[in-house]
Amino acid sequence: MKFQEATITEIDQVMERAWKAWQQYRHTGLDQRAEFMRAIGREMEALGQDLIRKAMEETHLPETRLQNERTRTVFQLASYASACEAGHWLEARIDTAIPEKNAADLRKMQVPLGPVVVFGASNFPFAYSTAGGDTASALAAGCPVIVKAHPAHAGTSEMVAQAILKAAASCGMPDGVFAHVHGAGFETGKALVTHPRTSAVGFTGSFAGGKALFDWANQRKEPVPVFSEMGSINPVFLLPGKLKQAAKETAKTYVGSITLDTGQFCTNPGLIIGIDGPDLDIFMTELAAGIETIAPTTMLHPGIAKAYSEKRSQALKQDGVATMAVSSARVEEGQGAPTIAAATAKAFFANPVLHQEVFGPYSLVIRCADMAEMVAVARHLEGQLTTTLMATEQDIRENGALVEAAKDICGRLILNGPPTGVRVALAMQHGGPFPATTDSRYTSVGADGIRRWTRPICFQNWADSLLPEALRNGNPLHIWRMVDDQVTNAPR
Amino acid sequence: MKFQEATITEIDQVMERAWKAWQQYRHTGLDQRAEFMRAIGREMEALGQDLIRKAMEETHLPETRLQNERTRTVFQLASYASACEAGHWLEARIDTAIPEKNAADLRKMQVPLGPVVVFGASNFPFAYSTAGGDTASALAAGCPVIVKAHPAHAGTSEMVAQAILKAAASCGMPDGVFAHVHGAGFETGKALVTHPRTSAVGFTGSFAGGKALFDWANQRKEPVPVFSEMGSINPVFLLPGKLKQAAKETAKTYVGSITLDTGQFCTNPGLIIGIDGPDLDIFMTELAAGIETIAPTTMLHPGIAKAYSEKRSQALKQDGVATMAVSSARVEEGQGAPTIAAATAKAFFANPVLHQEVFGPYSLVIRCADMAEMVAVARHLEGQLTTTLMATEQDIRENGALVEAAKDICGRLILNGPPTGVRVALAMQHGGPFPATTDSRYTSVGADGIRRWTRPICFQNWADSLLPEALRNGNPLHIWRMVDDQVTNAPR
Numbered sequence: 001m002k003f004q005e006a007t008i009t010e011i012d013q014v015m016e017r018a019w020k021a022w023q024q025y026r027h028t029g030l031d032q033r034a035e036f037m038r039a040i041g042r043e044m045e046a047l048g049q050d051l052i053r054k055a056m057e058e059t060h061l062p063e064t065r066l067q068n069e070r071t072r073t074v075f076q077l078a079s080y081a082s083a084c085e086a087g088h089w090l091e092a093r094i095d096t097a098i099p100e101k102n103a104a105d106l107r108k109m110q111v112p113l114g115p116v117v118v119f120g121a122s123n124f125p126f127a128y129s130t131a132g133g134d135t136a137s138a139l140a141a142g143c144p145v146i147v148k149a150h151p152a153h154a155g156t157s158e159m160v161a162q163a164i165l166k167a168a169a170s171c172g173m174p175d176g177v178f179a180h181v182h183g184a185g186f187e188t189g190k191a192l193v194t195h196p197r198t199s200a201v202g203f204t205g206s207f208a209g210g211k212a213l214f215d216w217a218n219q220r221k222e223p224v225p226v227f228s229e230m231g232s233i234n235p236v237f238l239l240p241g242k243l244k245q246a247a248k249e250t251a252k253t254y255v256g257s258i259t260l261d262t263g264q265f266c267t268n269p270g271l272i273i274g275i276d277g278p279d280l281d282i283f284m285t286e287l288a289a290g291i292e293t294i295a296p297t298t299m300l301h302p303g304i305a306k307a308y309s310e311k312r313s314q315a316l317k318q319d320g321v322a323t324m325a326v327s328s329a330r331v332e333e334g335q336g337a338p339t340i341a342a343a344t345a346k347a348f349f350a351n352p353v354l355h356q357e358v359f360g361p362y363s364l365v366i367r368c369a370d371m372a373e374m375v376a377v378a379r380h381l382e383g384q385l386t387t388t389l390m391a392t393e394q395d396i397r398e399n400g401a402l403v404e405a406a407k408d409i410c411g412r413l414i415l416n417g418p419p420t421g422v423r424v425a426l427a428m429q430h431g432g433p434f435p436a437t438t439d440s441r442y443t444s445v446g447a448d449g450i451r452r453w454t455r456p457i458c459f460q461n462w463a464d465s466l467l468p469e470a471l472r473n474g475n476p477l478h479i480w481r482m483v484d485d486q487v488t489n490a491p492r
Numbered sequence: 493m494k495f496q497e498a499t500i501t502e503i504d505q506v507m508e509r510a511w512k513a514w515q516q517y518r519h520t521g522l523d524q525r526a527e528f529m530r531a532i533g534r535e536m537e538a539l540g541q542d543l544i545r546k547a548m549e550e551t552h553l554p555e556t557r558l559q560n561e562r563t564r565t566v567f568q569l570a571s572y573a574s575a576c577e578a579g580h581w582l583e584a585r586i587d588t589a590i591p592e593k594n595a596a597d598l599r600k601m602q603v604p605l606g607p608v609v610v611f612g613a614s615n616f617p618f619a620y621s622t623a624g625g626d627t628a629s630a631l632a633a634g635c636p637v638i639v640k641a642h643p644a645h646a647g648t649s650e651m652v653a654q655a656i657l658k659a660a661a662s663c664g665m666p667d668g669v670f671a672h673v674h675g676a677g678f679e680t681g682k683a684l685v686t687h688p689r690t691s692a693v694g695f696t697g698s699f700a701g702g703k704a705l706f707d708w709a710n711q712r713k714e715p716v717p718v719f720s721e722m723g724s725i726n727p728v729f730l731l732p733g734k735l736k737q738a739a740k741e742t743a744k745t746y747v748g749s750i751t752l753d754t755g756q757f758c759t760n761p762g763l764i765i766g767i768d769g770p771d772l773d774i775f776m777t778e779l780a781a782g783i784e785t786i787a788p789t790t791m792l793h794p795g796i797a798k799a800y801s802e803k804r805s806q807a808l809k810q811d812g813v814a815t816m817a818v819s820s821a822r823v824e825e826g827q828g829a830p831t832i833a834a835a836t837a838k839a840f841f842a843n844p845v846l847h848q849e850v851f852g853p854y855s856l857v858i859r860c861a862d863m864a865e866m867v868a869v870a871r872h873l874e875g876q877l878t879t880t881l882m883a884t885e886q887d888i889r890e891n892g893a894l895v896e897a898a899k900d901i902c903g904r905l906i907l908n909g910p911p912t913g914v915r916v917a918l919a920m921q922h923g924g925p926f927p928a929t930t931d932s933r934y935t936s937v938g939a940d941g942i943r944r945w946t947r948p949i950c951f952q953n954w955a956d957s958l959l960p961e962a963l964r965n966g967n968p969l970h971i972w973r974m975v976d977d978q979v980t981n982a983p984r
Contacts, residue, residue: 023896086977088974088979095917095918095919095920103917104909104913104915106915106917106920107919108920108921108940111899214710215710218707218710222874222875222925222926222927223706223926223930225931225933383714393958396958397958404515407603407949410949411947411948411949411950412949412950412951412952413949413950413951413952413954414952414953415951415952415954415958416953417596421596423587423595423598425598426585426587426600426974426977427585427586427598427599427600427950428587428600428950429600429948429949431948433947434715435714439717440947441717441946441947441948443948448585448948455903455932455933456903456923456933456935457902457903457904457905457921458903458904458905458919458920459904459907460904460905460907460909461906461907461908461909462905463885465885466885466889482580482918482919487580487972487979489979
């Protein structure tokens, strides 16, 4: 099924409707927004097996994975709904007047930025797409959402969009609170990002795509924030003490992490760094043996399979790169073959091609001469979503420079576990220094993601009865606030 | 006295030293940072009258104002020191593991971004300059600071820089935690902003300057955040009920607010909007009479006086603009003459020159035909630091569209008071939509300003003893945290 690309005129209409919807939607109660988000979850579930079948057809992801991803998406919607109601994201602060110091009464809270444009990911048709984390967090903040459907799963996206519209209608949300736009070319994206009614942008995808949106947004007359999550090779450092203790078990963990869902995760471990020696040899032998046993599986769409094949071939033919293991099964058209390669740290420093993400079931092992070289690799890396240290407590205590360098390049620092698996929770940080994302200060998973779509406003000298509920003396929303520098949920 | 411009090589050395200092400084305890900031305040006070004399000579600001500004700056340093110790800015969040759901232990906190470059303001030689709010908040966050001295008060800046260095030495801070660089041309600024070790930038000044820094920072290979505060005309809406009650008193308030310190405040009310009729006439007559009695005073430096004179003349000769009142006293070289002009809303809509800031003791009164036109003026305005409503409670209740439009264009919404006067407090929002600042999501005054220099990092699956103190089970810093979605300052 082909969908009609939106014209510039249609985009203009969609954005004007979103702006009008915002005038009402931002004044809906937190409980009403929460109910709307929960209703979206119910409508997604009500689509039953039809939705799963459509997603399987478009993404080639396995049924169980898609079932689980929908469950996760419904959970995300519910957890943003709860966060919306709890109101921590409002960041209510009150400083009462001090007349003798001529100090005015100040009350500050977060307010929604305005209509938000969301570009979903190809690899998560539910959780990072139409009704995914960006949409849910923007709706929680009080922002209308305009989703640009991912062309690789436009039919799935259309079904989810209808579910959202159904939920909006049943909850009495204003017309235009959600819109769905199709478009395969970059013109649709550019028109959306540069439209004067667009207040912020969320994106999950390639560096080229995410950076283009960032640049367009900054070149506007009034720049707007862009939260692009663009990719990451998620380095894993194997520290010597840990490797001595558990080289084989560590290898087994990574055979699974590298190949899970054909390696199509933004947190897939694409780089493993160890120090040459017998323990690393044991790790690599075990890793290679494991990878050979994993059968190739079909990738999300032919474009991704082609890109994987090309980037993998390019990486493997670089000077100093040795192919360590390839799946021993036959590779069919559209599949990605699990692959492990190795290179020295010196080859890595000399060749930027080896720093690039090969999106799929591929990982490169870097052999360092010593810890100093391992630290140098960490300092050499660009920004990442995650960095993992496979390490004993003693490894951590003895290698402070590596720990600091690892921290500097990532948003999430993992000890002794694979980076795949992103828990939806307040303390999650899914984001990282550029080029992993365009803004390391925000997360796209967990309730703090709501903050992306808000800004603070301070009310000075307002009568209590005229203030928004979040800032009134009586604290009718029963939220936690900072009152005269004290944390409290009491009335003032 | 002339200061040597920093060369590119010197800037490179300064930035590398700052980066090295950061490796230590970010690990200093919150109490040590706080002590350092308080020591800066003491050293500034110890400079006594010498510092005030130098600032008077360079800025022409009156002695009392400068005394008060230093007191405010010392208070700012102390209040950021207290905020640093209280640790709310760390935003510590803990989600404990749920083994049966395979959910990892996650602990998130804010960490410093790295070396911060600060460009001070010409109009606040202390409070928004060398040891001003940007410097204090960045030091609180754990970031070394490099200040580019404002050429208009380079001598004052040099004295304050020496005070900071003295405090750093006495508190045992690492070499390079603070540096001071001179340079009048844009090359110095560009070299600082584009240096790979620069992690963030703070600026207070003109639109041209602040926007240039923003563009350079976004065009870097790794973009970095820029917090430019660039100017504002701070519209004041006179609502009909209030004007009927208190036209004369309101006018008196604004005579003072427009001309305070020769109008050289970023929150100076440059635009006053009323609805035609006898009450507005009373207001204008009183405002005009008051302005005529205010003697011209010397502006910060000849460049600012020249710019005021030119922009004022340009504004006054626009079609439809009538000069309502000018100070009746003789204007000496370098002084700014208090001036009030008036125009219709129609003239205002038609002519973008009338939307521009005239930095100095100048304000333009816009006469609207009715409330609909007043709302149209609000919607027409660009982003502002503040918007003020002079209104009765009934005015507010009856004019929701105006209130919403006023909120959308500002960071601080004031009821019945002049916008001049910026309280240093947590609930303050000193910032606003573009072009008032480059990032409406942050404040440059109050403890939330610390957040500008930080980003979150999540520790997954770390042993308690290896975690930073802020995230340990025992809560040794005694800070407020979110633990499993609950607000608490208890140990876990």
